[in-house]
Amino acid sequence: MATSDPPPTEADPSALMCHSDEVGLCAKCWRKTHRYGRGGNPLCSYCFAAVSAQWGPRVRRTPRA
Numbered sequence: 806m807a808t809s810d811p812p813p814t815e816a817d818p819s820a821l822m823c824h825s826d827e828v829g830l831c832a833k834c835w836r837k838t839h840r841y842g843r844g845g846n847p848l849c850s851y852c853f854a855a856v857s858a859q860w861g862p863r864v865r866r867t868p869r870a
């Protein structure tokens with residue numbers, strides 16, 4: 806596993822590159838990240854990488870029912 810992830814207090818790089826009203830908090834580590842679309846559970850790229858490593862590359866972010 807990656808051990809070089811920055812601390813959650815540090816925003817995800819994607820959050821710095823997107824529009825400010827598209828910034829949300831990662832559902833897992835609460836760092837600022839790019840929110841893809843309205844609602845849903847944003848994951849920062851670090852958590853998303855961990856999730857896709859766990860569940861496979863085909864996993865997609867799915868809205869919670």
Ligand SMILES: [Zn+2]
Pocket residue numbers: 831832833834835836848849850851852853
């Ligand atoms: Zn995260």
